[in-house]
Amino acid sequence: MVMTLVMQLMLLLLLPVTRVSAQEQQQPPQQVVRPSCRDKCGNITIPYPFGIGAGCFRNDGRGGFELECNDSRSTPRLTVAGNGIRITSLSIITSEARALLRATRRCYDSKGRITGRSGDTSVPLIGSHYLFSQARNRLVALGCSNLGYFVDAAGYYVSGCMAVCGPQHFIELGSCTGVACCQSTIPPAIDYYEPYVLDFTKEQTDKGIVSYSNSTTCRYVFLAETKWLTTTLTGKSEYLNRTNNFAVPVILDWAVRNVGNCSAAKRNTTDYACQSALSDCVDSKNGNGYQCNCSKGYEGNPYLQDGCRDIDECKRKEEQPCYGVCANTLGSHTCQCPPGTSGDATTKTGCRPKDNFTLALKVVTGVSVGVFLPLFMCFWLYLGLQKRKLIRTKQMFFELNGGLFLQQQISNYNGTSTGTGGFKIFSKEELEKATSNFAADRILGRGGHGIVYKGDLEDKTVVAIKKSKMTEEVPTKEFAREMFILSQINHKNVVKLLGCCLEVEVPMLVYEFVSNGTLYQYIHGSRGLDSDTGFHTCLRIAVESAEALAYMHSSASPPILHGDVKTANILLDDKLTAKVSDFGASKLAPTDEAQMATLVQGTCGYLDPEYLMTCRLTDKSDVYSFGVVLLELLTRKKALYFDGPEEDRSLVLCFMMAVKVGQHQDLLDSQVRDEMRIEALEEITHLVMRCLNMSGEERPTMKEVAERLEMLRRYHHHPWAQADANPEEEQSLLAME
Structure with missing residues (x-):
């Protein structure tokens, strides 16, 4: 008992008091x-x-x-x-849609002849995201005598039932069990519905199928929501005697069905429908596909990036009763008895006043403090040792990651007349504070090399912080030297490296923040370029990106190879100015054969085939990848398509084959064909084909690519591009080798 009281006192002393401010409780x-x-x-x-x-x-x-x-x-x-x-x-909570479908109707005279009919149309859901719900629907045949059924798209019988006439009291007491009304279940994964009413001849009715005089004039067959069937139809004679048309509610199960299940969907992050970081993927229970749900303790729309929000359980006392002090937390809440009471605050009479502090309790408390004090001191000693261990670990990582060498380089650089350079070594605590301890809502994107977070530094500077997933075994001094050289890149079209954090196992890099997404999103995503200025803007972005890579190849000392050029690594600011980013695969230009050998890194669809075969990254590898970027801008198609035919999956392969047969203009975006003259189209096609040459030696340099694109951009803006051009002046603008 003494030990129990001691542990309770320790918990009370160490338990932090959490308060949710009014500002934190307010949500948009x-x-x-x-x-x-x-x-x-x-x-x-x-x-x-x-x-x-x-x-x-x-x-x-x-x-x-x-x-x-x-x-x-x-x-x-x-x-x-x-x-x-x-x-x-x-x-979106139940992944259901309620629809209205007309009932199929047949009306007969006293001789069994059809006098009226309607609602004979089929309802195809093939190839859509909908399926008829097996759990929530029933097939109903109404009226007698009546055999109602439906078939699939191939004409095969799927489900049906038969209703015959009977005494009136059976109709009133029954639950659509076969007397004037019958129902049947349907199989799962039904995507086609074509209803039929089987017509009975007078001879058939005379032989006993209809043995009562109360047969109905009209008979119906329809799919209906089970709840509607039990609350609206059952036992109501006005439905049995009606002769007009009416619509019936039907439940459709919907899901994202372009892939089979969650496992397959998560492999393609670009197309993955569960956009909220606070969402979970659930396999569809009816047919192939998957659905998205907000995680436990959250609600909203999981298909939107910020769609799932925290539930304030304290405002929902019917669902989460709390008769004490309720405090909302992210994804949950706490419910405690008011001060001076104890017990279970979730029940109405669960909190009771605490007992008086009796003499026995005083004795127990004194003994407990005598035991607790040494334990408390040991605990603080343990915390002090852990803190010292943490400091030593940070210092070890700092030295292993080249921190001392980098400090020396920065100090030498700051001592020169060229200025301070602005590169800074950040502490782990600074970056944790800037990102709210790397919160999920701070994530800007995920890539092959790590996760990028949005951060707010103490001086109000907004930055992008890259937290890498893996590290290469690079010599300490070499890694620090590469970081320092990358920090000296000063080009308007290159994302600036502002600093790094070296006191963690895998160094974190701090870049300038670029606000307007990626070029990939503007070509293939929801943002979209404006139709009036789209191609002109794309051409300008291409020129700026090419100039940035040319600068890295030709003007940086030593030259820098990017290694992963793609539209997702070209960022756009608020003025749609291009910023080449993500140096996760970047390398300083090798100085000998031993340095050139490396593991292949990059993105499928953009990788230089020569690089794949030799494992040697060169400046011409970036030229090939940039050629794929140009091809995306011209065609507005993705570099790889996994859903199409095998021969159409590679954009580069499709374009090269089209060029061979002279049909490459059919692959170009209609806006490109409309805005560019044929001479300019042929020039840029020639440039793309040179960039995509299988031999690196035959490809142009990035400097030449940038010059050619700038020439094309000027030609596109030149007055002659809008009217008949002077052939000699046009040739000066489009001078080909």
């Missing part, structure tokens, strides 16, 4: 759609991945997420683009 309104997109059609909320209009819905090659709203009606009507299915509600 819940985001359900992409910015500038419509979020409602009438009173129906339209959450992303669904959307109305270009750029507002998830477009992964399968139909269903694009919706249309007819506002011309008195009550706006929401339908699925392409097949016209009417939607009455959408849920």
Whole structure:
């Protein structure tokens, strides 16, 4: 008992008091759609991945997420683009959509002849993100005698049931069990529905199929939501006697179905639908595909980057009862009894006043303090030893990562007349504070070499902090020398390296912050270039990127090879100025054969084939990768497509084959073909083909590429580009080798 009291006192002394400020409790309104997109059609909320209009819905090659709203009606009507299915509600929590489908109707006269029919259309969901819900729907045959069923796209029977006439009291007491109304379940993964009513002849009815006089004039077959069936249809004679058309609610299970499951989806981070860092992926229970849910303790839209927000459980006492002091925390909450009481604060009478401090308790407390004090001192001694160990570990990593050498280089550089250089060695605590301890909401992006966080330094400077996943076994002095040389790169189109942190196992790098995303996002993502200035802007970005690489190859001392040139590593600022980034694979130009041998690094689709065969990175390897970037800008297509035919997966291979047969202009983006003259198109095609040459020696230098692109950019802006050009002056602008 004494030890128990001692441990309780230790916990009370060491337990931090957490308070949630009013500012922390306030959150912006819940985001359900992409910015500038419509979020409602009438009173129906339209959450992303669904959307109305270009750029507002998830477009992964399968139909269903694009919706249309007819506002011309008195009550706006929401339908699925392409097949016209009417939607009455959408849920991203249950991954369900409620739709209205017309019942199939057949009406007969006293001689068994058809007098009216409607609702014979099929409902195809093939190739879309929808499937009919097996758990939430039933097939219903209404009226008697009636055999209702439906078939799949190949015409095969899927499900059905038969309703016959019976005494009235069976109809009133039954639950659609076969007397005038029957129901049946449907199989899973149904993506096609074509209903039928089997017509009975008068001879068949005379033989006993219809043995009562209360047969119905009209008979129906339809899919219906199970809840609607039990609450609306069952036991109501007005439905049995009706002769008009009516619509029935049906539940559709939706999921992201362009891949089979979560495991496959997570391998393609570009197309991965669960954008929120606070979300989880769940395999679809009906057919192939997956769905996204906010993590436990969070709610919102997991398909948007910042869509999942913390739930304030203290404001939801019906779900999380707390009769004491409630404090909200990220993803959870705490509920404690008020001061002076103890017990279970989650029950209404769980908190009770604490007992008086009796003499026995005083004795126990005195003994406990006598035991606790030595333990407390040992604890503080342990903390002091751990702190000293941590300091020694930081110093060890600092020295192993070349910190002493780098300090010396910075000191020597600062002592020269050229200035301070601005490069700084940061402490681990500085970067933790700048990123809120590397919080998930600070993540700017993830790459093959690590995670990039947004940071706010004490002087209000906004930076990008790269926390690497792995490290190469590079000599200490060589790594520090490379970091110092990279910090001296001073070019308007190169992301500036501001500093590093060396007191961790894998050094962290601090770069200037570039605010407007990547070139990849502007070519293939949701941002999109403006249609009026798109190609001109792309051409300018290409010139700026080429000049940055040419500077690194030709003007830096020693020359620097990037090693991973791609559109995702070209950042754009608020004026869409290009900034070459991510030197995770960069190397100083090798000085001998031994230095040139290395493991192949880079990105598939951009890798120099000669580099793949020889494992030797050269400046011409960057030229090849830049050629792929140019090809992306001209075609607006991705470097690799894994979903298409095998021969069409490589953009480079497709383009080279098209050039051979003279059909390469068909691959170019329509805006490029419209805005550029044929001479300029042929010139830039020639330049791309030279960059993509299998032999590195045959490729141009980055300096020559930059000059050629600048010449093309000037030609594109020249007045002769908008009218008939003077051939001699045009030749001066497009001088070819």
